[in-house]
Amino acid sequence: VLGTLRLALGADFDRLQELANEHRTLRMMLGxxxxxxxxxxxxxxxxxxxxxxxxxxxxxxxxxxxxxxQLLNLDVSASIKGRCDSFVLKTDVHFPTDINLLYDAMSALFRQCVHWRQDYHLPDWRQHKHNLAQFKQQYRRIQRLRHSTSKDEKKKLAQADLICKAHQIYIDLAQKYLNLITQSYELLIGKYQLPKVLLLDMQTFLQHGDRQVDQIRRRVIEGETIPHDEKVFSLFQPHTEWISKGKAGVPVELGIRVCIMEDYHG
Incomplete structure (x- = not known):
């Protein structure tokens, strides 16, 4: 019951726990x-x-x-005729871009390092608020940049060069902090001998960060088109898919595909 509910609502475990403990009707379904x-x-x-x-x-x-x-006294082994329809179960995610996914990864990693710093001596994290603010400032700067629509080729090239440089600064900053976080991870594993299972989230977000840095570099700096199967559309709900069903006014939906089948008995 709870597994189906979590899938249908897209709920996290905290919300699911609250429903399981407080929702009267649901608790009756649970017995x-x-x-x-x-x-x-x-x-x-x-x-x-x-x-x-x-x-x-x-x-x-x-x-x-x-x-x-069996309740309808029907033959289970008989061929079944029916109909089916599909819809998108939307996940609670923001619209994904490679730059905001990188920011998500770095924010999560900063939070984890600050958390572990409370109990273990991790160097270079005293200015974590300033460093994250600096990273966010560069992220916002990129968000505001737009390609030039001028007919003057020099202006177009100048703006394109500005965009490339801004992205390069962004991924250089990210790589600097990823290296620092990797050092902290190795320190927690080596010197403090923390079980790797406690650092799975840090390891996962390090992989996310490395991937997003690579994809931004390939897309913006090298002009490469990133294959669809390499893309991730949410770091926190990685099952999220980019779905285009051709609906009028809804070019793209973010979620998972759900198929509903119904036979002629309803």
Whole structure:
């Protein structure tokens, strides 16, 4: 029940925990009465819902269909005629660009390093607020830049050169901080012997940061078109897809594809 709910709502584990512990109707679906004070711990939800795989979901769907056919006294083995429709289950993400995804990765990494700095001596993080503000300032500067629409080729080239230089400064700053974060990661693993499982998020966002730096360099500096299968559209909800269904007024939707099938019995 909770796995299906999380998929349908696109909810994070904190919201799911609140629903599981506070929503009366949902708790009845989970088998808890009004006076049942059982609560679900956050880690319990995380550990168990990781086991809820697409294969298990398919098996549940099959069981539901078979049970419905048995209730209607229908032959389960008979061929089924029906119809299907698809829609996009939107995820709660901002519109992705390579520069804002890089900023997302760096912000997450800064937060993690500051968190670990409270308990372990990590050098060079005393000015983390200033460094992140400097990085954000360059990010905002790039956002404001636009290619020239002038008919003067010199002006076009000058503006294009300005855009390239701004992006180069941005990825140079990012690479500088990624190197610093990598040093902190190695210090936590080596000197302080933290289990790698505690630093999985840091490792993941380091990979995100490296990828975005590479893609910005290839796209802006080298003029390369990034293949679609190399792109990520959300760092925090990596299952998000870029979906274009050709709807009028809706050129692109961000989310996951969901298919609804219905037979002639409803």
């Amino acid at each position: 808890h009465g009004i006076f049942d004070d059982k609560n679900y711990r956050l880690q319990t939800l995380r550990d168990n819902l990781k086991l809820f795989t697409p294969d298990i979901m398919d098996r549940i769907n099959t069981e539901v269909i078979c049970s419905g056919y």
